Amino acid sequence: MSTQASRSAARLMLSPAVVLLLVWMIVPLVMTLWFSVQRYNLLYPDRSGFIWFQNYASFVTDPGFWGAILNTLILVVGVLVITVGGGILIALLIDRPIWGQGPVRILVISPFFIMPPVAALIWKNMFFNPTNGLFGAAFKAIGLPPFDFLGQAPLVSIIIIVAWQWLPFATLILLTALQSLSSEQLEAAEMDGAPAVKRFWYIMLPHLARAITVVVLIQTIFLMGILVEILVTTNGGPGDQSTTLTYLVYKEAILNTNAGTAAAGGVVAVVLANVVAIFLTRAIGKNLDA
C-alpha cells in the first residue's frame, strides 16, 4: 500500500525519535565507559589520567560491594514474592462477583499513583516510627516494647514500602489477564468435579503464566533502580545494611564525588540490567508477532 513518497515521509517522521533516543542512550553510555577507566574526582578535576581497570577493582573490592549486591537481590526477590503472591490472591478475590467492584479496584490500585518520596516518608514517619508511628502504637497496645523498624530491620522496612507501591501494578496486570480467561473452560472443569485448587493450578495458573513473567521482568528492571525510597528513609544505613547497588553508585558519585569509580559501578549496573532486559524483550517481542 505504501508508495515511495510515503516511505521517505515515514522515515522523516521517524528520525527525530530515533536520533534523540540514540543520543540519549549512546552519548552518556560512552561517557560512562570512558570515565570508568579514568582517574576522575569531581572535586579534583586536575588529577586525571588513564588508569585502566582500577576503578572497577576499587568498586568491586569496596567493603560494601558484595553486601550491596546481596541487598539488591533480597530487595528485588522480597518485593517480587510479596507483589506476585499477593497480586494473584487479590486479583482472584476482586474478580469474583462483589458489590462495589469499582470502588474496590480504585482503592487497591491507589498506592501505585503515590510518588516515591511521599510513600517512603509516610511509612517512615507515620508507621515505622517507634514512638509516634502506628506500628509503635500497636506494639504498645499489645504490651510489646517499641521496635525501631528502620533502625533494626532497615531492608525489610524498605521491602514493605516498595512492595506496597508495586502491589497494585502486579494486581492490576494479573486481574486483566484473569479477566481474559474464558469462563466456559472453568465451568466445564467445575462440572467435571475438579476442586478449586486444581482449577487454579491447572487452568488459571498456566493462563496467568505470561502475565506473571511480564510482571516479574518489568518489576525487576524498576526495582534494581530503586533509589529515592532508600535516600529519604535510611540513607543506605545503618552502616551498609540497606545499601543497594544503585545506592552505592549514587553514594560514590554524589556524596564521595568519585566520578570514576561511580562510572565503573554504573557499568556493572548496566551489565546486570541487560541480563534481565534480554529476557524481557524476548517476552514482549513474542507479542509483536501475535
Added chain:
Amino acid sequence: MARAVTTQAKAFNTAAAWAVALLIAFPILWTILTSFKPEPQAVANPPIWFGFDWTLKNYYDVQNQRNYFGYFLNSVIIAVGSTALGLLIAVPAAWSMAFVPGRKTRDLLMWMLSTKMMPGVAVLVPIYLVFIRLGLLDTRIGLVVVIMLINLPIIVWMLYTYFKEIPGEILEAARMDGAGLWNEILYVLTPMAIPGIASTVLLNIILAWNEAFWTIILTTTDAAPLTKFISGFSSPQGLFYAKLSAASTMAIAPILIMGWFSQKQLVRGLTFGAVK
C-alpha cells in the same frame, strides 16, 4: 464470570474484598486524615482516629511557610511540558511505524524498549556533568527534556499499539478519494487516534509527575518539583507529621484522580502492550 452465586457467598466475598482494599489504601486514607489534625494530635500515641480538633491550618502553613505553590507549578510544567514535547516527537514516529512498516520496524521498537531499561545510575555521572556544563542544573527546560526522553519509549510504544488497531483500509479509501498525506493524517487518522492519544497523555502525565530519580538529583530550588519538596521532609525539625500529610495530600491528589481514570491504559502502557 456469569456463574450463579448465592447471595451469601457474594456477601462474604464482598466483605473480604473491601477489607483487603481498605487495608491496602489505609496509608493514604490515614495521611489524608492526619492532614486535618493539629500537630500535637498527629503524633499522639495511642492515635486519635476521628475525635481531634479538625483544622485546615496545615494546608495554610505548607503554602505560606514553604511556598508549596512554586513546587506545584514546577511539577505541572515538567509533567505537561515533557508530555507535550514527547507527543510532538512520538506521534509521527508511531504513525510511520504503524502504517508504513519496514523490515526494521520490529527491531527499532525493541531497541526503543531497551533504552527504557538502562539504569539511571549508569548515566548519572555523565548527565550530571553535562547538565553542569550546559548550565541546565536546576532548570525547568533541562528537566522537561530529560523526563521526556525517559518516557519517550513508552509514548511511542503506546501510540504504536493504538495506531495499529486503526484499520489500514480506511486510509486506503481516503487515498483513493485523492486525499494527500497531510489531509489523511489531519482528517482521517487524527479523529480515530484521539482516544489512544488521550490515554497516552494521561499515563505520561502520571509518570512524569511521579518521576523522582532525576527530579531530585538534578534540581535544588528554582526548578524543584513536588518530589523534591516532599523529600525535604526527610530531615525534619520539630513536629511535622500533619504538615507532611497536608503537603503529601496535595501532591498526590491530582494524580490519584487521573490514575483512577487510566487503569486500563496503565496496564497497556507499562507492559508495552504485552498485556491488554
